Amino acid sequence: MLIKSSTEQVRQQNSVLVLSALRRHGPQAHTDLSERTGLASATVSAITADLERVGVIGRSEQPPAGGRGRPRTLFSQQRAFGYLITAQISSDIVHYSLVDYAGRLIDRFDEPRSHQAPDAARFAQSFLEALGRLAERSRIAPDDVMAISISSKGTVDAAGGVLLWSPLLGGAPIDFAALAAPRWKARVTLSNETLLVAQALATRQDEADPDQSRLAVVSLGHSIGLGIARRDRAGEIEASAPNFGHMLDRADGGLCRCGAFGCIEASAGFYGILRTAFQVPPDTIPAKFVPLGEMDKIALSARQGNRMASYAFRMGGLALGNGLSRLLSLYGRLPIFMTGPGTRYLDLLNPGIEEALGRSHEVRLLGRPPLSIIADEPGLVFDGHLDRALTEMDHVIAETRLGLRDSRTA
Structure with missing residues (x-):
């Protein structure tokens, strides 16, 4: 039993490595994926077959250079496999965005915030209406949205999806996970805004120079925020917001x-x-x-x-x-x-x-x-949303969708 669990965990981790490589570097051939992930060729073949089977990735043919030889087979993410909604709650406006599984922006609109006696219940209602409107504008069914990623200044309970305190709403908490649950099956996450800035900036720095991904970000404005990015024991970038x-x-x-x-x-x-x-x-x-x-x-x-x-x-x-x-x-x-x-x-x-x-x-x-x-703070916040939420979607796919075959054949 322990061997089976360990094998399953390794398979999930390897699947996430492949999905992450495709997300960060675009369409790639089998050999490219093997080199980028450090996985054996046979492992990559098994993973890409599983991902194709459930519709997470697809393949296309790239004509050979100069028109001679065999075309290369490239793997890429299936854009319509699932969708992400992001909501950036700032002091004077809320930015709503709809993104496909490949990280491409489909639709976006802004809603100004009123500063006259802000009310948590009223804001929660307008938030739900905006989510529905964003999906309807692109004719996306709520069940096709896999993740809703929200950010705000203030104090957040990231594990529970609860905004505990914010500059405009004060101590009136909003439980976004419970708020979305009746209509949306998507996984709801809530992050401090400056944490996302640190995450995005560290990821950007890491791609240029892996030794420079340790940093701090201070956000200056109506509020003062701090984000810190460091590497955890596994070598992954970990962001926090003291x-x-x-x-x-x-x-x-x-x-x-x-x-x-x-x-x-x-x-x-x-x-x-x-x-x-x-x-x-x-x-x-x-x-x-x-x-x-x-x-x-x-x-x-x-x-x-x-x-x-x-x-x-x-x-x-x-x-x-x-x-x-x-x-x-x-x-x-x-x-x-x-x-x-x-x-x-x-x-x-x-x-x-x-x-x-x-x-x-x-x-x-x-x-x-x-x-x-x-x-460009708003741009970094959005990039942080994409990096964390789409990576979370990859983990969900590896843990649930790819496990269906094993559960049926075990």
Whole structure:
């Protein structure tokens, strides 16, 4: 029994390797798959036969170069085998996308979010309506959707698919898995948004240089997020999202949207910078949303020499730098990438960041970590959705669809 279970597990793992190779590198011949996965030729033949049998992959003929010789047989994913819906919940908008099994975008639309007394029940209803509309527009049956991948700022229970706390909805939880269950058979996953950015960026770095996939991403904007990507014991990229924005920075700091005082976000988030710039009392209830136009005005004033506006950005930078110093103490020296709409103000935040980092024991010993700007945060979030959700679909296929033959013949 143990031998049978072990053999089945290895077969599933090898199937995922083949599917991953096709996803990352496109249509490939039998020999290409063997080289990329490190699997024996006979193993690849058995796996591709199983995958063809259940309709996960198909084959096509590639004419030989120069028109002579035998055509090459290429394996590729069957686009219509299953579908993925992604929902990126941001501060002012929700991006909905429909993607086929090969990772190609089929349809996408955005829905603005209201900032007037946001209500969790109302949002949940509009979310379900958007899922249905997305499938109907492309004439996709709900049962053909294999996965629904959701991301948000805030605190998530990834295992249970529950949004525990978010900047706009506060502590009103939403159980997305239970919400979708009556109509959708798809596997529902929920991720912190900055975790997906770290996942996508590490995957991108890994393809260019496998030694550079260890990194941290800090998202600057209405909220402050952190994503960390490292390799696990099996050598796979593993991403996490520590609650960086709500880490204590100053015991006498301002009121945060989470209800505590002195969080990093209460100084470095847009609402914190606005509050300091206009000398609003620190216990004032934070603004739920600050338009970029308003932040641009404060930044322009700071660049023109307004002392209070400059001070607001410097205090935000100090909070970020203090948090990064703690990060380096815990995880060691690693490259840090800045993303999000707040990167447009990094020239104003940098003096405070540099001052705080300069006081760090880790930085004084090993030097300042490399800091880079990544502009396209929404694009990275979407790529993170694809990488995690489609890989999860591969695992589901290997565990369930390919097991049908064994269960019938055992």
